[in-house]
Amino acid sequence: xxxxxxxHEGGLDAFSRGYEKLxxxxxxxxxxxxxxxxxAHSAALVGDFNNWNxxxxxxxxxxxxxxxxxxxxxxxxxxxxxxGSRVKIRMDTPSGVKDSIPAWIKFSVQAPxxxxxxxxxxxxxxxxxxxxxxxxxxRPKSLRIYESHIGMSSPEPKINTYxxxxxxxxxxxKRLGYNAVQIMAIQEHSYYxxxxxxxxxxxxxxxxxxxxxxLKSLIDKAHELGLxxxxxxxxxxxxNNTLDGLNGFDxxxxxxxxxxxxxxxxxxxxxxxxxxxxxxxRFLLSNARWWLxxxxxxxxxxxxxxxMMYTHHGLQVAFTGNYGEYFGFATDVDAVVYLMLVNDxxxxxxxxxxxxxxxxxxxxxxxxxxxxGGVGFDYRLHxxxxxxxxxxLKQSDEVWKMGDIIHTLTNRRWSEKCVTxxxxxxxxxxxxxxxxxxxxxxxMYDFMALDxxxxxxxxxxxxxxxxxxxxxxxxxxxxxxxxxxxxxxHPEWIDFPRGPQCLPNGTVIPGNNSSFDKCRRRFDLGxxxxxxxxxxxxxDLGMQHLEEKYGFMTSDHQYISRKHEEDKVIVFERGxxxxxxxxxxxxxxxxxxxxxxxxxxxxxxxDSDDGLFGGFxxxxxxxxxxTAEWPHDNRPCSxxxxxxxxxxxxxxxxxx
Numbered sequence: 001x002x003x004x005x006x007x008h009e010g011g012l013d014a015f016s017r018g019y020e021k022l023x024x025x026x027x028x029x030x031x032x033x034x035x036x037x038x039x040a041h042s043a044a045l046v047g048d049f050n051n052w053n054x055x056x057x058x059x060x061x062x063x064x065x066x067x068x069x070x071x072x073x074x075x076x077x078x079x080x081x082x083x084g085s086r087v088k089i090r091m092d093t094p095s096g097v098k099d100s101i102p103a104w105i106k107f108s109v110q111a112p113x114x115x116x117x118x119x120x121x122x123x124x125x126x127x128x129x130x131x132x133x134x135x136x137x138x139r140p141k142s143l144r145i146y147e148s149h150i151g152m153s154s155p156e157p158k159i160n161t162y163x164x165x166x167x168x169x170x171x172x173x174k175r176l177g178y179n180a181v182q183i184m185a186i187q188e189h190s191y192y193x194x195x196x197x198x199x200x201x202x203x204x205x206x207x208x209x210x211x212x213x214x215l216k217s218l219i220d221k222a223h224e225l226g227l228x229x230x231x232x233x234x235x236x237x238x239x240n241n242t243l244d245g246l247n248g249f250d251x252x253x254x255x256x257x258x259x260x261x262x263x264x265x266x267x268x269x270x271x272x273x274x275x276x277x278x279x280x281x282r283f284l285l286s287n288a289r290w291w292l293x294x295x296x297x298x299x300x301x302x303x304x305x306x307x308m309m310y311t312h313h314g315l316q317v318a319f320t321g322n323y324g325e326y327f328g329f330a331t332d333v334d335a336v337v338y339l340m341l342v343n344d345x346x347x348x349x350x351x352x353x354x355x356x357x358x359x360x361x362x363x364x365x366x367x368x369x370x371x372x373g374g375v376g377f378d379y380r381l382h383x384x385x386x387x388x389x390x391x392x393l394k395q396s397d398e399v400w401k402m403g404d405i406i407h408t409l410t411n412r413r414w415s416e417k418c419v420t421x422x423x424x425x426x427x428x429x430x431x432x433x434x435x436x437x438x439x440x441x442x443x444m445y446d447f448m449a450l451d452x453x454x455x456x457x458x459x460x461x462x463x464x465x466x467x468x469x470x471x472x473x474x475x476x477x478x479x480x481x482x483x484x485x486x487x488x489x490h491p492e493w494i495d496f497p498r499g500p501q502c503l504p505n506g507t508v509i510p511g512n513n514s515s516f517d518k519c520r521r522r523f524d525l526g527x528x529x530x531x532x533x534x535x536x537x538x539x540d541l542g543m544q545h546l547e548e549k550y551g552f553m554t555s556d557h558q559y560i561s562r563k564h565e566e567d568k569v570i571v572f573e574r575g576x577x578x579x580x581x582x583x584x585x586x587x588x589x590x591x592x593x594x595x596x597x598x599x600x601x602x603x604x605x606x607d608s609d610d611g612l613f614g615g616f617x618x619x620x621x622x623x624x625x626x627t628a629e630w631p632h633d634n635r636p637c638s639x640x641x642x643x644x645x646x647x648x649x650x651x652x653x654x655x656x
Contacts, residue, residue, distance in 0.1 A: 002341070021034060035104075036064070036065055042092045044089070085120070089101075094251040101245075105203060108120055108244070117200065117243075130213040144178045145481040148165070148181055148183050151208060159209065172523065186231050189206065193498050195496070197268075198268075199239055200238075212295075229296075230300060237270040240264075274334070284338065288342050289349065299356070309339070340376055358380075358381045365416075368415075379419045384411070402563040424482075441457070458532065462614050467583065467647070469543065471579075473547065485523070487536070496519050535613045552577050559573045562595070568582065571633070577651065584645050587645055588618070594640070595635030602627070602654065607619050619644065
């Protein structure tokens with residue numbers, strides 16, 4: 001495929017600049033508009049500029065099905081289409097006459113009180129264009145990602161803006177110790193409650209949150225703070241919305257998508273791209289490049305990769321690791337080739353850019369470079385980990401198996417990097433539960449104030465919430481992800497504003513009166529030092545800063561010396577740190593021997609039982625732990641500690 005692109009398009013670099021040819025392009029003489037719509041019988045550009053008159057600006061078609069029109073400048077030199085005015089393409093198609101938003105539109109807006117979106121001709125004058133001031137940061141060795149959604153990032157029940165996120169949320173992310181922010185729902189999506197995953201306009205940043213210039217300003221501010229900005233990009237499917245999106249764009253079922261059942265995702269109710277189509281490749285490769293070049297994103301989290309790579313989409317299939325599951329007739333080779341192409345493009349243009357793939361299948365070579373025969377991602381999301389925690393949280397922690405936890409955290413392909421997480425936005429959605437809610441449930445409503453007595457459920461919940469996060473970060477991968485608010489155990493769930501919905505079978509799903517109450521983030525709870533949420537937030541901050549200082553997630557040295565099922569104790573080394581977890585609900589152990597590799601003096605550098613973190617302060621942080629040449633758990637040295645029940649403590653080798 002690379003050779004074919006080189007031969008026919010002059011290389012991947014030229015091929016991925018589709019936005020310089022298709023859609024609206026401006027020259028000194030005027031505006032050219034081109035659109036690939038092979039199914040259309042005729043096409044005309046309509047909009048405010050010509051009073052929506054379909055006879056005014058008819059387009060001509062070439063042999064590849066690309067329609068084109070040139071609009072010369074007005075007599076005074078101004079463009080024929082004013083910046084900010086509405087535009088659509090009116091086509092006579094096999095399924096009738098329809099107005100569509102241009103596929104390569106750079107901005108689209110829903111007018112107040114209207115249902116359909118309108119394409120906006122977006123070409124601001126030079127003095128209104130945002131100019132980036134700050135260089136993009138270098139890629140950090142270990143990624144600590146704060147997963148965010150602009151719209152719900154305010155404590156107020158409203159749709160938040162790019163500008164408010166820039167001013168209020170970015171400094172918080174920096175203070176908490178994360179080094180990357182991953183932003184969901186950037187590509188325009190007509191249905192807010194789709195969480196941004198049903199994309200209608202692939203080149204347009206969502207207008208709900210502000211203008212493209214506002215988004216550029218947000219990204220520039222993040223770079224000033226030293227934060228990478230990753231975009232949650234959706235190339236795995238598209239909205240089935242025929243009014244605003246690509247579905248049935250030229251009146252056919254097979255324009256950008258596969259025809260028939262293969263072109264429809266039965267569970268997501270969305271359309272599936274035909275990755276074997278030349279113009280689809282041009283569209284998607286150019287789309288990835290557009291966000292990197294125009295907005296200076298530092299990389300992507302590619303959504304729904306398992307759905308792309310297999311014709312069964314990973315649904316109702318259990319992956320056992322047998323190679324026949326990966327290299328059989330169920331694999332969509334065109335999709336895998338597209339992923340190799342897009343990773344080749346990203347890393348060829350921007351060697352520092354980060355590509356993370358959301359794959360649950362464990363596809364071999366997923367994170368091996370393309371030139372070595374791999375799919376070319378930098379990281380895969382370690383999706384088995386949150387699933388394991390939910391499975392365990394449905395049981396009593398008295399029956400948890402230490403070996404089971406460790407196996408899930410460390411069961412990943414050799415030399416392929418993972419971003420691990422205990423929970424993401426998926427677990428926070430209505431109908432599911434966050435870890436904090438699984439642990440503490442309705443007690444969170446009444447017993448989180450420090451001036452009121454706690455309950456056993458709250459004490460257990462806060463202790464395990466911290467331990468689950470630290471063991472996940474300690475063993476689960478080379479990167480870590482947290483969804484905004486979950487660092488302090490955000491109560492309740494996410495529910496987007498929605499009205500009642502009638503399903504095709506006549507069933508009515510009640511709405512929530514279009515309420516924003518559960519579609520916001522109560523950062524005030526984590527900041528309130530009179531609430532127990534504050535201790536959980538402080539622990540997460542301590543955990544991120546510990547990783548920043550010691551870089552343990554990417555350390556070459558990792559050794560698990562103990563997973564004791566009766567004691568419920570896990571001990572492991574990463575770098576110069578020794579992690580000791582006591583998951584026992586009541587047993588604390590005095591003079592508990594802990595094996596280590598390096599002799600010397602150790603000190604406590606993180607203690608989940610610290611009073612600052614809502615613990616019981618059972619450990620003396622001034623104590624020094626000297627090793628003895630006493631082999632233990634297959635380690636040459638060891639030292640003796642006190643490990644209280646339900647605590648996680650990190651010991652570091654000191655310099656002196």
